Amino acid sequence: MEIEFENLSEADLIVDCIYKGGKTPNISAEPFHKLIPGCENSGGFRKKLREDGSRKYAYIVLYTSMEELEWPDFLDEETGIFRYYGDNREPGRALTDTKKKGNLILETTFALLNEGVYLNDIPPFFIFKKTGTGRDVQFLGLAAPGNPKISPDKDLVAFWRTVKEKRFQNYEAYFTVLNTGSKPIMKEWIKMLIYDHKNSIKYAPDAWKKFVKEGRNGIEPLKASRIFKLPTRYEQLGSSDEEGRKCVEIIRDHYKKFPQGFEECAVNIISKMDSNFIDFSLTRPWRDGGRDAIGRYSISAGGKVNQPLVIDCALEAKCYGINRGVGVREMSRLISRIKYRQFGIMITTGFVDSQAYSEVVEDGHPILIVTAADIASILRNNAINSFNIEKWLCSVESENTRRLMVYYNNLENAIK
Numbered sequence: 001m002e003i004e005f006e007n008l009s010e011a012d013l014i015v016d017c018i019y020k021g022g023k024t025p026n027i028s029a030e031p032f033h034k035l036i037p038g039c040e041n042s043g044g045f046r047k048k049l050r051e052d053g054s055r056k057y058a059y060i061v062l063y064t065s066m067e068e069l070e071w072p073d074f075l076d077e078e079t080g081i082f083r084y085y086g087d088n089r090e091p092g093r094a095l096t097d098t099k100k101k102g103n104l105i106l107e108t109t110f111a112l113l114n115e116g117v118y119l120n121d122i123p124p125f126f127i128f129k130k131t132g133t134g135r136d137v138q139f140l141g142l143a144a145p146g147n148p149k150i151s152p153d154k155d156l157v158a159f160w161r162t163v164k165e166k167r168f169q170n171y172e173a174y175f176t177v178l179n180t181g182s183k184p185i186m187k188e189w190i191k192m193l194i195y196d197h198k199n200s201i202k203y204a205p206d207a208w209k210k211f212v213k214e215g216r217n218g219i220e221p222l223k224a225s226r227i228f229k230l231p232t233r234y235e236q237l238g239s240s241d242e243e244g245r246k247c248v249e250i251i252r253d254h255y256k257k258f259p260q261g262f263e264e265c266a267v268n269i270i271s272k273m274d275s276n277f278i279d280f281s282l283t284r285p286w287r288d289g290g291r292d293a294i295g296r297y298s299i300s301a302g303g304k305v306n307q308p309l310v311i312d313c314a315l316e317a318k319c320y321g322i323n324r325g326v327g328v329r330e331m332s333r334l335i336s337r338i339k340y341r342q343f344g345i346m347i348t349t350g351f352v353d354s355q356a357y358s359e360v361v362e363d364g365h366p367i368l369i370v371t372a373a374d375i376a377s378i379l380r381n382n383a384i385n386s387f388n389i390e391k392w393l394c395s396v397e398s399e400n401t402r403r404l405m406v407y408y409n410n411l412e413n414a415i416k
Helices: 005-010 102-115 187-195 197-203 206-219 233-237 243-254 257-271 328-336 354-362 372-381 390-398 399-415
Strands: 045-048 057-064 072-078 082-087 125-130 137-145 156-163 164-175 277-281 293-299 309-318 344-348 365-372
Touching: 045 102, 045 293, 045 354, 057 187, 072 293, 072 344, 102 156, 102 365, 137 206, 164 344, 187 197, 233 372, 243 257, 243 372, 243 390, 257 277, 257 293, 257 365, 257 390, 257 399, 309 328, 328 344, 328 354, 328 365, 354 365, 365 372
Parallel strands: 057 125, 309 344, 344 365
Antiparallel strands: 045 057, 072 082, 082 164, 125 137, 137 164, 156 164, 277 293, 293 309
16 A cells, blocks of 8 residues: 555555655655654654653654664564664764664663553654655554563663774664554544643554553564465575675685585574574584584573473585575485484575475475575674675684685686
8 A cells, every 4th residue: 555745644654554755856755744743854763752841752753774784673574573773873972872862762761661650651663664765665563662572681782883993882672563453543643642642542552552551561563474385496595685695695605616614604694593503513524414513402491490492403504506406305315314303404595496395394394494585684683794794704614614615726726
C-alpha cells in the first residue's frame, strides 16, 4: 500500500505502508513533517516535546536506512525485535553528548522501563525505514523499549568501537514492534500526545495501553511467521546485496589457491553467528574425512549451579564460487557422519543445489545450512565490511594455514 505525498496530512499510520516523498529537490519533499504532526525533518532520532511545559517527549521517530555497514540496524519480523544503534558514531565526544541527544533519549527511556514506575513518561517510538526510492519511507510499526525475552541488562548496551585508531562508545538498543492489530495508528492519538498528553491514553492502540500498564511483561510483539520454501540459488547467494556480494567474493578470492584454509574462517563465522558454539577443532586439511571441524553447542540457564546442555556438532566448509553448489554427494557425506544426538553445519560461500536442499528438509536431517547470503549477513552484524575484511581474514588464520597458503601460491606460480 502506498500513500501519495499530497495525501499525507490526512493519513494514519499503517504497518508496512509506504509514504511517498515529494518531488522538489530539497527538504520540503520530506514526508515526515506532513505525516506526523511536529516531526523533525532530519536525523535518525526525530523527537517532539509535549506542549505542556513538562519538557517530556510526546513521541520519538526512529528512522533507519538498514544499510549502514558499521551500524546494522535490524528488524526480525519473526520475533518483532528491532535492534537500533545510537547516534554517537564518531570519536571525540562523550556517549550522550550528541547533537540530537539520541543516546540520552535511549538512556532515559530504558531507565524508566527498568524502574517500572513512570511508564507513562516513556514516549511511543514510531519506526520508519528508507525505501531507497526518492524520499519515500515505510512504516515498520509502533515500538516499545525492551522485550520480555531480553534481560534488562542486555536491552541497552554501551560498547566500544574504534575508528581511525580512536576509541569511543555507542549504544545498541533493543525495541519490540507491538502488535497493534488491523487498525491503523490514528493521527488523533499523535496530536493528543503533543497537546493533551494526560488524556491521550484513551486514543492509544490497545497494545500501547497494555505496555504502559504492565511494562516489559505487557509487551505483545508483532510476529510474522515465515512460510518456508526452498530458497533459490539467487536468494542463497544474496545477489541483491552488493556489499555482501563483495565481502563473500573477497573470501573466495582469498582462499582460491588453498580452499581448505576457509575452514578456520568458517568456524569463526559460525562463532560470530552464535556465541553458544564453542570448542571447535579442525581436522587436518589434507584428510577427506567428510567433516572439516567438530565442535559443541552449549545451552546454559545462565547461572553457576547447573551444568549447561552441550550438543556435539560437525561442520563442513566449502569455499565455492557462484556457479558451484553443494550437491547431494557432499551433503550425504556430512549426514552419514553425524552420530546420534548430533547435528551438522554445512557452510558454503556458494549455494546448496535444490536436490540436496530438498532431501535435507524432506527427510528431516539435523543440518544447519549457511550459504553466501547468510555469511554476508553475519559479517554485517559484526561490523565486518569490504574495507576491513582482509584484516579480519588474516586475524582468524593460524600460522600453519598461512604457510600452506604461501606454499600453494608459490607452487601455482612455479607451474605457470
